[in-house]
Amino acid sequence: MPDAISAPSPAAVGGALRRARTAIGLTLKQVSEVIGLAVSTISEIESGKRRVTGVELYKFAKLYQRPISFFLEESETSPSFAVLLRAASTTSVSKQTIVDFHELCRNYRSLLKLMKAPGMPSPPDYSASKLTTLDSAEELAETERSSLGLNGQPIKDICDLLGTKREVKIFHLPEDPEAFSGAFACDEQLGACFLINSQQPQRRRTFTIAHEYAHCIAHQDQLAHVDILPAFETRNPRERFANAFAAALLMPRRTVNEVLAQLVTPQGSTITAEVLIHLAIYFGVSFEATGWRLVSLRKLSLSKWADLLSEQVPSSPTARLLGYRTEESPAELLPRHYKYLAYEAYKTKLISFEKLAELLRRNYYELREELDQESQEGDA
Amino acid sequence: MSPFKKPVILDNDVISRLYSAGALRRALEVWPKRSFYITQQVIDEAGKWPVKGAELVALLEDLIASENLVSISIDDSSEEEIMTYAKLQLENKLGRGESASIAVAFHRGFDTATDDEVARDVCKAMCPAVSIFGTGDILNLAVRDELITRLEADSIQAKIRRKSKQ
Numbered sequence: 025m026p027d028a029i030s031a032p033s034p035a036a037v038g039g040a041l042r043r044a045r046t047a048i049g050l051t052l053k054q055v056s057e058v059i060g061l062a063v064s065t066i067s068e069i070e071s072g073k074r075r076v077t078g079v080e081l082y083k084f085a086k087l088y089q090r091p092i093s094f095f096l097e098e099s100e101t102s103p104s105f106a107v108l109l110r111a112a113s114t115t116s117v118s119k120q121t122i123v124d125f126h127e128l129c130r131n132y133r134s135l136l137k138l139m140k141a142p143g144m145p146s147p148p149d150y151s152a153s154k155l156t157t158l159d160s161a162e163e164l165a166e167t168e169r170s171s172l173g174l175n176g177q178p179i180k181d182i183c184d185l186l187g188t189k190r191e192v193k194i195f196h197l198p199e200d201p202e203a204f205s206g207a208f209a210c211d212e213q214l215g216a217c218f219l220i221n222s223q224q225p226q227r228r229r230t231f232t233i234a235h236e237y238a239h240c241i242a243h244q245d246q247l248a249h250v251d252i253l254p255a256f257e258t259r260n261p262r263e264r265f266a267n268a269f270a271a272a273l274l275m276p277r278r279t280v281n282e283v284l285a286q287l288v289t290p291q292g293s294t295i296t297a298e299v300l301i302h303l304a305i306y307f308g309v310s311f312e313a314t315g316w317r318l319v320s321l322r323k324l325s326l327s328k329w330a331d332l333l334s335e336q337v338p339s340s341p342t343a344r345l346l347g348y349r350t351e352e353s354p355a356e357l358l359p360r361h362y363k364y365l366a367y368e369a370y371k372t373k374l375i376s377f378e379k380l381a382e383l384l385r386r387n388y389y390e391l392r393e394e395l396d397q398e399s400q401e402g403d404a
Numbered sequence: 405m406s407p408f409k410k411p412v413i414l415d416n417d418v419i420s421r422l423y424s425a426g427a428l429r430r431a432l433e434v435w436p437k438r439s440f441y442i443t444q445q446v447i448d449e450a451g452k453w454p455v456k457g458a459e460l461v462a463l464l465e466d467l468i469a470s471e472n473l474v475s476i477s478i479d480d481s482s483e484e485e486i487m488t489y490a491k492l493q494l495e496n497k498l499g500r501g502e503s504a505s506i507a508v509a510f511h512r513g514f515d516t517a518t519d520d521e522v523a524r525d526v527c528k529a530m531c532p533a534v535s536i537f538g539t540g541d542i543l544n545l546a547v548r549d550e551l552i553t554r555l556e557a558d559s560i561q562a563k564i565r566r567k568s569k570q
Contacts, residue, residue, distance in 0.1 A: 078486035082478075091500070092486075093493045134496055376522040378416055378499025388416045388499070389453035389460070396424070396568045 032096065035072030037081070040095045042070040044088040047109050047126075048119050059083050089123060094130075102126070104209035104217075107248035115250045116203035121219070125195055128358070129209075129217045131383055132193045135365040138374055144191040147216045147237065151245035156261045158268045158320070164242065165272030176279040178307045182233045187359045191215055192240070194233060196222035196355035206232040208240045209248040216240050222355035227310035229355060234270035242269070271317040275307045280321060295324050297337040301348045311338040311348070357385060408515065408545070411474070412537055413441045413505045415518045416449055421539050423460055425563035429467065431542060434551035437471040441514060444477040445501040478504040485511045488531070497526055509534045517542060539564060 032040075045055060056063045061080065068074040076084070085092040105126050112122045135141075148171075155164060169175070172189055179185055186192040193215060201223040210216045218236045220229050232251065239249045243262060251263075258264055283306055287299050295318060304314040315332060318324035337343055338350055363384060370380040381388040419442070422428040432440055442464065450460045467473040478489060489507035492498055498506075502523045509516040510531040517537040518524060524536050537545075543557040 078483045078490060079481070081490070082481070082486045086479075091493060092490045093496070096490060096494060138496065373522055373525075374497065376498050376502060376520045376526075378502050378520070378523070379497060382499050387452045387454065387457075388449050388501075389420055389457065392420050392568070393424070393456075 033072065034069075034075045037076055037095050038070045038072040041076070041084055041088075043106065044084070044090050044094065044123075045070075047123050048088060050087075055084075055087065058087055089120070090127070094127075102209075102211055102213045104211035104214065104247040105129075107246070108207060108209045108250065111207075111248060111250040115252060117199055117207065117219075117250055121197050121199055122207075124197060125207075125217070125219045128195045128362075129193050129214045132217075132359075132362050132365075133214055135362060135369060135383070138369055139365050141365060144189065147186075147190045147192060147210070147241050147244070149244040150242050153242075155242050156265055158264065161238070161242075161265045161268035162272045162277065164238075165269050166276070168237075168241070168273060169276060174276075176276055176282070178279070179230075179274060180308070182230050182274075183356075184360060186218075186233065186237060187361050192237070193217045193362070194220060194359050196220045196229070196357050198222050203252065205251045206236045207248065207250040208236040210240050210244055211247055220355065222357065225310070225350060226353060226355070227304070227308065227313070231270050231274065231309055231313050234273045235266045237273070238266035238269035242266070267316075268320065271313060271320065274309050275303070275314070275317045277321060280317065280323070284323060295328070297332055297335060297340075298342065298346065300332065301337065301343050301346045305347055311343070408435075408439055408537075410513055410515045410535070411439060411441050412515045412517050412542075413443065413476075413509045414446070414473075415443075415502050415505045415516065415520070415523065416446050416499075417502075417520045417523070418517045418539050418542070419446060419450065419460075419464075421519065421564045421568055422560075423463070424567040425560050427560040427563065428463060429472075430552070430556075431539075431546070431560065432467055432472045433470070434546055435472070438474055440472065440517075441474045441476050441508075442468075443501060443504050443508065444475060444479070445504050447475060449501060476508060478508060481508065482511060492526065492530060495526060495530075497522055506531055506534060 052063045052066050055066055059066070059080070065074065069076045069080070081095060082092060085095065105122070109119060109122055112119050150164065155161065172185060183194045187194060195218070197219060199221045201221060204221050205224060205228070206221060207219045208217065218233060218240070220232055220236070224232065235251065239246070239262070242265060243249065258267070280303070283303060284299070287302060288295060300311055300314050300318070304311045307314065312333070315324065315329050319326060319329050338348060366380055366383040369375045370377060375383070377392065378388055381391045384391065419428065422431050447461060447464055450464060451457050453460060464473060468475050478485065481489070485507050488510055489503050492503035492506055493500070502518060502520070505516055506523070506527050508514065510533065515535040515537060516527060517539070519538045527534055527536055540561060543552070543560055546552045547554050547557045
């Protein structure tokens, strides 16, 4: 007989059950109807007055779409995800997506622990400085670029950069592209975690990640935040700050000036749609983000930018000819480092193949077939 | 009379290997009925396999209809089964399907079949009363009981080796 589970106290399990229930927005009455327990019994379980049985726990876990281990090992609460779930109830991101995101972040933490991965520096916390001005955003972005060892070059892969150098856990999940762009959560339990809408174009996703990073380092005291859509003209000071930081992180002033100097001759040529397209490709950002960056650097007037915006440049044949693609590669759900850790855990026999498939969110049989095929091709 | 002392629960691993070698039906139907069990989790996972899932599930259902396989679910498990399942899950080493198979085997007096080394090790350590068979054991026992020939067993093993070198 396996040793008995050293389960947390009834109060801890009850608390985890209550959080899991409210996370997906179910009432006690709704749970009662599905599980077949009286509302008063569920209430007693949640308050720790009555110990939950294993069979009941299994039913709760199934209904709340959490692994059973969530209720038995989650002795600590994740304050940032509690904030995120509250925010989700007033925004367009679904609670189910946040729950899913939470599970992925917990898996990542387990993998780091299992593989004894060396710790990396966490994102710095500048929230005490109460930074709000656009100049401070520019300055902070320069500081971060320098700290990340970027000098002036464009960021090739922001997910990899922040994942490997700042241990930011970045996951992409599908949501309505017109209603949600991204969110961050950061606390001691899970570290910095970003959720990015995979349904948005790649260039926009890049900007969203930089935007969330701004919130993560400048507004870490908030613990979590949900962004609806990247509104470049927002009046909210925190959002303006995050936009300015993201633009400066992705398109550093000095490099913009250098590239512009090669494209715009002193003989009087102006900034055209083609120049913007070239810059957008160079920095891996959207046409729109590039235009706003040039406006903020006073390289482009607002009226000229308004004209260019109305021309539908990104989808034009000229943009395609210059190499600007709007139909881009789909987002990877999982960070590369997460996948690497999971595969290494499997290769070193720390987890089973079925566990590997679960961690990678892949079907067991499909993954087995793929890896078998690869092995045969290797032999051939 | 089955040479297995107890019914054997098959996990994804064994199902996948035998199916990939085109030998799932043959390897199971030679045995007395109700020798092998399968959890609903395994059937559900097979059903989610794009392209080939429907064919595999149809085959499993066929084997269930002929009682060469018996379907069981952890949903109707006892308190003890659920707690063992939870304990296995807390190890963070096994998938939900194999945890369910081992927990059910342990409490219902069954044995289990898997080739996954990690699953075998966890089962041995946490549920030592459960005997663990591999795909090779099932085939070799069938040869011993003259249910299939050595030539046929070797041919199936060779196909499995060719297909799965992980």
